[in-house]
Amino acid sequence: MKTVQVKLPDNSYDIYIDNNLDDKIIEFFRQSNFSRTAFIVSDSNTGALYQEKITQLLQTAGYTVTGYMISAGEASKSMETAQILYTEVINAGLDRKSPIIALGGGVVGDITGFIAATYMRGIPFIQIPTSLLAHVDSSVGGKVAVNHPLGKNLIGAFYQPKAVFIDISMLKTLPPREIATGLGEIIKYGLIYDKEFFSYIEDNSAKIFNYNENVLSQIIARSCEIKAAVVSTDEKENGLRAILNFGHTIGHAIERETNYIKYNHGEAVGIGMVAAAFISVKMNLIENSILPAIEHILQLCQLPQKCSNCAADAIYNDLFHDKKTIGGKINWVLLDDIGQVHLDNNVPESIVREAIDYIIA
Template sequence: MRIVPVNLNEKSYNIYIGHNLETTIIDFFKAQKYSQKALIITDTNIAPLYADSVKDLLTKAGFNAKIAIIPAGEQSKSLSVAETLYTQAIEQGLDRKSPIIALGGGVVGDLAGFIAATFMRGVPFIQMPTSLLAQVDSSVGGKVAVNHALGKNLIGAFYQPQAVFMDLEMMKTLPTREISTGLGEVIKYGFIYDHDFYTYLTEHQQEILQLKPEALIHIIARSCEIKADVVSKDECEAGLRAILNFGHTLGHAIEKETNYAVYNHGEAVAIGMVGASKLSFKLGLISQDVVDKMCQLLANMNLPLKAKNCDAQKIYQDIFHDKKTVNGKINWVLLEDIGKVCIKKDVPEKLVKETILEIL
């Protein structure tokens, strides 16, 4: 088992990564001063696979746990679904020390975290991410949210979990596409922060795609270490943390324009990273070789490089609804080299529109 600490002073916590974490989970819950009633939030895909076994673990730790099941998919990240979960929490008698456990992918984690942050002004929150994407991205760092019709993650909070448990046994049930969508975010970490990690990804592509345990634990742990390092320096996205949004400005717009039904988050981010790298090249920040290396690695990991059935003008309009837009200026996260990024506010409209056309 690998343990990655997230250092946030009194809000610090550990990420546990490995196989068969049952004893670790039971020991953690026994050691906490939580109320005995707990709520496990999961979705229709994950519930049949793991909900009962997690409930059994909590029972062994002395808890009376209930399971709340939401429909799988991005559409569940809404205020209406959140209201049904608040109702269940109230009906089941949860109090301010009752833990809420997110068992699922990024949608479940974001939604359950939003419930934990706002129910009774905040209750204990534990992440048990089941997808590679959630393990390397949304479960780490404490950003929780629901979507609005006009944009993704516009209603949310910064709310840290008290622990994250990543049991890699759960990876065995993931479809191939879900592995690739997680790799979109993994590749991002190499390009924004760590050239050596990028090199590792290029040299171990087959071991990663075949889910070899050593390669899998390394890429998850290193991704978590990078994100934890960034978050510990800038928890609430005042500056440095913005680099984690590389590829997300265009990626979120693509997700919105395809109604969150065509591309998984990591796939949309991959296309967005291609766009951001092309924009970086147009601004003279990087060479074409860096763009080519990104496209090659993404393609090798079965990720898309272009979006289908999107309108360029609508994509352009959508990027101004992005959370990273301030006073009408988009904070573009752009490449200066593999492992190094910068943030630019005054990118010419003409270059942005050219780039959008090139990724459609």
């Protein structure tokens, strides 16, 4: 078992990574000082696969367990779904020490964490992510939120889990597209922090899609280590943590313009990283050769490099609804090299619009 610690001043926690974590989950819940009434949030995909199993593990640890399955998909990350979940946890009798468990992908993790942060002003929150994207991104770092019709993740909080359990065997139920979307975020970690890791992903892309457990374990653990290092330095995104948004500024706009249906998160982030690299080239920050290198690794990892059914003006206007835009200025994460980035809020509009035109098919 690999263990990655997220070290924080008040709310440090461990990420456990292995092929079978049943015994560790039972041990953790037995030893915790939680109230013995637990609640599991899953969705219509993950609930059918795993909710009964996790329920049995918690019962073995001495808990009374109830739960609720939300509809799968980004549309469920809403205030309407949150209201339903509040009613469910109240009816289940959860108190301020009752644990709530997110069993699913990023949507489940985000909305469950939002409920945990706000119900009774905060209850214990545990992540059991089931997708590669959730393994390396949304389950780590404590960002929880729901969407608003005018923008993604606009209503939320920073609220850390008590633990994260990453069972690699769960990836075997995922189709290749879900593996690819996780790779969108994993490639990002190489680009912003670790050039050798970027090369490792490139060299082992075929093994990842063949579900090679050793390679999957390595890329998940290294991604979590990088995110943990950044979050430990800047828990609430006052500075360094903003580098984790590389590719997300235009990526979120693409998701919104395609109604969160055509592109999943990792695909949109991949296209957004191409746009950010294009801006970096135009700003004379990186060699021209880095842009095709990024497009190549995205192709190897079955990720799009351009988007369709998007209007350039609409994408540009969406940028100003992004939570990273402060005082009307977009805070871009730009490349200095593979493995090195910086923040810049003075990118000319003409270059931004040129980048948007470049990534529209």
